[in-house]
Amino acid sequence: MTHDHDLELRPTPAQTEAALDPPAGRTGGDLVLETLHGLGASNVFGLPGQHALGLFDALRRSPLRYVGLRMENNAGFAADAYGRVTGEAAPLLLSTGPGALMSLPALQEAAAASAPVLAIASQVPVAGLGGGRHGHLHELRDQQASFRDVVKSVHTVRASSQIPSAVAAAWQSALTAPHGPVWVEIPADVLASPTALPQVTAxxxxxxxxxxxxxxxxxxxHLLANASRPAIIxxxxVVRADASGKLRELAERIAAPVVCTFGGKGAFPWEHPLSLQSWLEDRHTTEFLEDADVLLVVGSGLGELTSNYHTFTPRGRIVQIEADAGKLESNHPALGIHADARLALQALLETVDRRPDAQAPNRAAALLKSVRERLDAQELDLEQRVLASVRAALPPRAASFWDMTILTYWAWSAWPGPMHSAQGAGGLGYAYPAALGAAVADPTAPVLAVSGDGGALYSIAELATARQYDLNVTWLIVDDGGYxxxxxYLTTTFGAPAPEATDLTRPDFVALSESFGVPAVRTTPDRLHADLSKALTEPGPRVVVLPTVLGMFEATHV
Known part of the structure; x- marks a missing residue:
């Protein structure tokens, strides 16, 4: 019996001819890159190492563009950002042992943020897998065990014929909701050995x-249409599923105020009459959400930051839509719907009745007024001026990437549009290499990175990468002399700072940047808007250093 799909598996005459006469001089590394190209990849990130040289030799014969960073963790952050802004799986090429392990913090961030990163690492030769022989350079007793707790799936290759299937399966895993990092490891001798296998097509x-x-x-x-005080988180x-339009339509249909999580910025218009913006660390917002009789949570696990450090105690019914089954009902009982946000919101739109409520915008406005009054009662003019200057300087098409620094903590609550930060796992050093990855994805638009001086030192070597590839990234370094x-935190928790741990000797960031051939300027809060605007409109990498000490707004979750 013949089925339609049987016909689709037949190779074309051209494919058959090519398969019978593959080009000479190819290796397992070529099979990896051919598979990636056939899957739609155009750029790869990474760092070479001895065991992975078969991959990097094959780059000479591949149309893929290679972007090499100076440290594996930074290469992982760049791939993470590339995956976030494009929605594509971002290939990350790594070597065995130390090189692989250096990528773990970046892969943890990608997992927490559901960024599709396809990490492909070398392994010791086949004979040494499973501890068959000891003493190989870079050898780990069980390399993939170090990554199983972080990535979505692990794929191990033992022969060149397994490469296309393993890479394709990993690609599919990375891009199946929830998106996330995946791990492929291939022995060094398989990568370097010649192959007579046909070229991989699509x-x-x-x-x-x-x-x-x-x-x-x-x-x-039914619950949402019949609620008295619905609200949405x-x-x-929502952002990853490209479902913001459907969310807005649903919120308007049921007159439900919407708050965006720190990772969900851009999911709902900031100035919409139903917008609660992102003041999740404000007790007024927490109480508003607690008072909802039906709370719809879309694409969030209600984790530590979203729940105002686990002080959120809802009194109504929760409906939670979440693609990650591990996050579904993990913190609060709910009507759990395991689904992609876009598909679930579409199903709700096809079913839910309209719920008119003329008072919903008034309740949202009253909440934001309470938040503003709380801020106005504190001496926070400098912090708000600095953030406003950054926002005003950023061109409309420019993406921004933020490290774990005080200005970022402000931006989580007060930044009115999309932003990317490392709040998923909370590691330092994310912003600058991530911004480089975004600049690779779209070389025509400027990109902003924001770091403190402590976080900047984690990724300072990537100034060389920015210069080498002439990437349009402006780096704002807020230099407050330490962490x-x-x-x-030390002062609020223990009553005093610990300067021996948090005060840092740091370089002259302007002189250091210029030594890499990257133009830099030292600015002030009054000149920040002008200096940052100028840097963002000029081609190539730029650095703007702002020496200032910023404070946090009052912690209202305690």
């Missing part, structure tokens, strides 16, 4: 749809 790795169960969306629609899953946010 493997099928279509992501699987995560469709909601209709009886659950029917119940959720929009998380990063400023940790000073704040």
């Amino acid at each position: 493997p099928d790795a279509t992501p699987q749809d995560l469709v909601p169960r209709p009886e659950l969306t029917a119940l959720a629609a 929009a998380g990063g899953g 400023g946010i940790l000073r704040e």
Whole structure:
């Protein structure tokens, strides 16, 4: 019996001819890059190492563009950002042992933020897998065990014929909701050995749809349509699923105020009459959400930051839409809907009745007024002026990437548009290499990175990468002489700072940047807007250093 799909598996005459006469001089490394190209990749990130040289030799014969960073963790951050802004799987090429392990913090951030990173690492030769022989350079007893707790899936290759299938399966896994990092490891001798296998053309790795169960969306629609005080928390899953339009339509149909999580910025218009913006660390917002009789949570696990450090105690019914089954009902009982945010919101829109409520915009406005009054009662003019200057300087198309620094903590609550930060896992050094990855994705638009002086030192070597590839990234370094946010935490938690731990000897960032051939300027809060605007409009990398000490707004979650 013949089925339609049987015909699709037949090679074309051209494919058959090419398969019977593959080019000479190819290796397992070529199979990796051919598979990536066939899947749609155009750029790869990484750092070479002895065991991975088969991959890097094959780059000479590949149309893929290689962007090499100076440290594996930074290469992982660049791939993370590339995946976030493009929605594509970002290949990351790594070596064995120390090189692989150096990428772990970046892969943890990618996992927490659901960024699709396809890490491909070398391994010791086949004979040494599983401890068959000891003493190989870079050898780990069980390399993949170090990554299983971080990545979505692990794929191990033992022969060159397995490479296309393993890479395609990893690609599909990375792009199936929830997106995330995946791990492929290939022995060094498999990467370097010649192969007579046909060239890889276009493997099928279509992501699987995560469709909601209709009886659950029917119940959720009933609860929302009949609620007295519905509210919505929009998380990063809305942004990743490109579902902000559907979220807005649903919120307007049921007159539900919407708050965006720190990872979900851009999921709902900041100035919309139903917008609660992102003041999740404000007790007024927490109480508003607690008072909702039906709370719809889309694409968020209600983790530590979203729940105002786990002080959120809802009194109503929660409906949670989440693609990551591990986050579903992990912090609060709910009507859990395991689904992609876009598909679940579409199902709700097809089912939910309109719920008119003329008072909903008034309640949202009253909340924001309370937040503003709280801020106005504190001496926070400098912090708000600095953030406003950064926002005003940023061109409309420019993406921004933020390190774990005090200005970022402000931006989480007060920044009115999309932003990317390392709040998923909370590691330092994210902003600058991530911004480089975004600049690779779109070389025509400027990109902004924001770091403190402590975080900047984690990725200062990437100034060389920015110069080498002439990437349009402006780096704002807020220099407060140390780990400023940790000073704040030590003082508020233990009553005093610990300068021996948090005060830092740091370089002259302007002179250091210029030594890499990157133009730099030292600015002040009054000149920040002008200096940052100028840097963002000039081609190539730029650095703007702002020496100042910023403070945090009052912690209202305690």
